[in-house]
Amino acid sequence: MVQCVLRRHYAADTAELPGMGLGTLTVNATGSAEAARGAYESGARHALLRQPVDLDGDDPAGTIAALVLVRDLTSYGVVVDWRLVHSDATAAWRRLVHLHPPRELLAPGGEDALSQWRASHCIGKCFHRNGPGFVQVRDWRTGQLRKITIDEPRHRAAVPQLLEGARAQDIDQEVLANYTAAGLVDMLGTHAWWMPYQVRRWPQSHTAV
Incomplete structure (x- = not known):
């Protein structure tokens, strides 16, 4: 299960302003693509994933549901605030660089890898x-x-x-x-x-x- 807090504005520092919050989106093992479309059409332009996305975890279906949500939110131009866990930071950013860069890459060498990810990311990657x-x-x-x-x-x-x-x-x-x-x-x-x-x-x- 993936929980995602939706907001109307791209900037996180607007979260406390009246009318910015759109509630929490909950996605199970399927339905992430439809959820991303619905979030965008509702006016969401910022999405905060509450749980880290763990590529080394023991729930591949749940991890993929989160990645699909990030993938499709990225395709709509929504800013995604998420954290990624993986044992190989370099491998992670190189294959996922088309996705909106996470806030944290929790892995050995994660800070350097995340800097490269942010520098390399662009729409249409x-x-x-x-x-x-x-x-x-x-x-x-x-x-x-x-x-x-x-x-x-x-x-x-x-x-x-x-x-x-x-x-x-x-x-x-x-x-x-x-x-x-x-x-x-x-x-x-x-x-x-x-x-x-x-x-x-x-x-x-x-x-x-």
């Missing part, structure tokens, strides 16, 4: 868009653009399954291996989740992309 008969991913996380077009039916069919996380055993194993090798799917224990967020609007003119 890793996203996907749905077209007629294809899914396209644009991934800048390594510093170079990777454009991946997915049109093979089995691979396309797996994307909706993975959007909110799924048990790895429920996904076509060849497809899962391909997505993991490409860095589009992240494995947490026995579960997997789709990392790119859906583009809501182009970060620059459509003529440039």
Whole structure:
């Protein structure tokens, strides 16, 4: 279960002003994507996750629910105040750099890794868009653009399954291996989740992309 405190303004120091609070959002193992959409449409522009997100924990489904919430709030441009726990700070920021940077990265070397994350983060770092008969991913996380077009039916069919996380055993194993090798799917224990967020609007003119 993920608990998230919603506020109307991007800046945390406005939290005590009248009318800024929008209450607490509670998300179970599924429903994070819909919850993020609802939060944005309600006027939320700042979200505080109450519990740390522990990549080394023993609840992969719960951790993925939190990551999906952060992923989709990021896609809407909502400021996310969250804390991340992981044993490998460098690995964490490099694969999650497209997400809104956490307030704390609780790991050996976490402060240096978080500084690099903040310096490298930008809107549109890793996203996907749905077209007629294809899914396209644009991934800048390594510093170079990777454009991946997915049109093979089995691979396309797996994307909706993975959007909110799924048990790895429920996904076509060849497809899962391909997505993991490409860095589009992240494995947490026995579960997997789709990392790119859906583009809501182009970060620059459509003529440039």
